[in-house]
Amino acid sequence: MVSPASNRQRWIGAGAVIAVLACALPAAAFAQTAVKVGDRVSGEITSRSRINYNDGSRSDVYALALKKDDTIALRAEGALCARLVVLEQGAVLGDSGRNQDECEDEAPARLSFRAPADGRYEVAVSGFGPRDFGPYRLQVERTEAYRGGPLRAGAEISDVLAGGGNRYTLEVAELARYVLDMTSTEFDSVLALEGPGVELEDDDGGGGYNARITALLEPGSYTVKARSLEDAATGGFNLAVASRPLPEGVELRNEGALELDGAALTGSLAGGEREYTLRLDARRLVTLDLASEDFDTSLVIAGQGTRLRDYYSGGDMDARIVAVLEPGDYAVRAGSSDSDGMGLYTLQASSAPVPAGTGYGVLRLGKASAATLPPGGKDRYRLSVPRGGSYRIAATSPSLDVMVDVIRDGEVVASDDDSGGDMNALAEVELEAGEYELVVSSWNTEAGRYEITASRGR
Secondary structure (H helix, E strand, O other), X not given: OOOOOOOOOOOOOHHHHHHXXXXXXXXXXXXXXXXOOOOEEEEEEOOOOEEOOOOOOEEXXXXXXXXXXXXXXXXEEOOOOOEEEEEEOOEEEEEOOOOHHXXXXXXXXXXXEEOOOOEEEEEEEEOOOOOOOEEEEEEEEEOXXXXXXXXXXXXXXXXXXOOOOEEEEEEXXXXXEEEEEEEOOOOOEEEEEEEOOEXXXXXXXXXXXXEEEEEXXXXXXXXXXXXXXXXXXXXXXXXXXXXXXXXXXXXXXXOEEOOOEOOOEEEEEEOOEEEEEEEEOOOEEEEEEEEOXXXXXXXXXXXXXXXXXXXXXXXXXXXXXXXXXXXXXXXXXXXXXXXOOEEEEEEEEEEEOOOOOXXXXXXXXXXXXXXXXXXXXXXXXXXXXXXXXXXXXXXXXOXXXXXXXXXXXXXXXXXXXXXXXXXXXXXXXXXXXXXXXXXXXXXXXXXXXXXXXXXXXX
């Protein structure tokens, strides 16, 4: 997600910042004030401060002597909407990256960095334009940064982002649900997790511009990658690892045969889909339910010339498929609606005899078919179109808000909800000669009687 300019930083390249300072008056004309770790100094940007001839802004520059691997947190606040830049021998080491729009919330400028070597560093405090003047307070503090070693459940570390991002090893000792949180007030966090059967990434899942990954992890070693959405960004951040044990008595089943006994199995998702097999010995009315508290679900069943997908028919962003299926083998796939969901889910399947009057089979042109739609169900008809032309597919009901889809080779070629008046569906569509599938469903997933007709258009 790209951060809006109105409430998030825009990072500028190192070359641009160097150009900004290079356009200032000669350094000899402005003595630098030395600061040290622990100092809190006050200053003011005025018309006498050194000028940047590129944009007219003014700057105060401080000299800061550091040892290799010293980790420093800078903070500037006050009436001046400040921007902070740190340089080492003329090269930009860090930039607070704020834009002027952020001045409205009066948030202080923050910048954390790690000294790559012993030496003298320059800290520049500036405004954003030729009319940005005012007092400020600059605070220089040492901060503890992570010194290495693997992460484990319960770890909470602070670190400074290096160019290209940081990498950590996560050691997982037991099967559990893990939550990784990366938070920062200095840049837009991005977090990635890679390991056995897992490849996940998140930008804003932790709220605001913070990253969060939730995944069920098997024992083993994983790689955690922390970076910013903007490649040039740097700054301080926190990384926390928490684990949540599986509920008592839960055993995971991420594949295998799916029984039609109504019993719920528990599986885990870490992106992608989990596939199960389902076998029918006779024509049955089958109900599949997929539910999760961790992600929005997607449910697919495919086989014997049928392929059905559902997202929300089970309510509360859970999936349900109710359909009459012919004998044979089917693949049932459990996934998330946005393809990268992660967490636990439950899946259950049951079957019943096909009720009399259930909509199913062949629909002939010009002949109406009446049926009863089961709760959450989707009735399916085969329609043969002898020649191309204009056709009308109408579905009417005295009680249901009916919908109709016209499908060919797995692709929806027409869909309608209320064009037939009241809550009735009418799809008027140009069709080529061939075989089609008509799907009748209810917008509110309720059960009820309906009638469907296919005819030549006028």
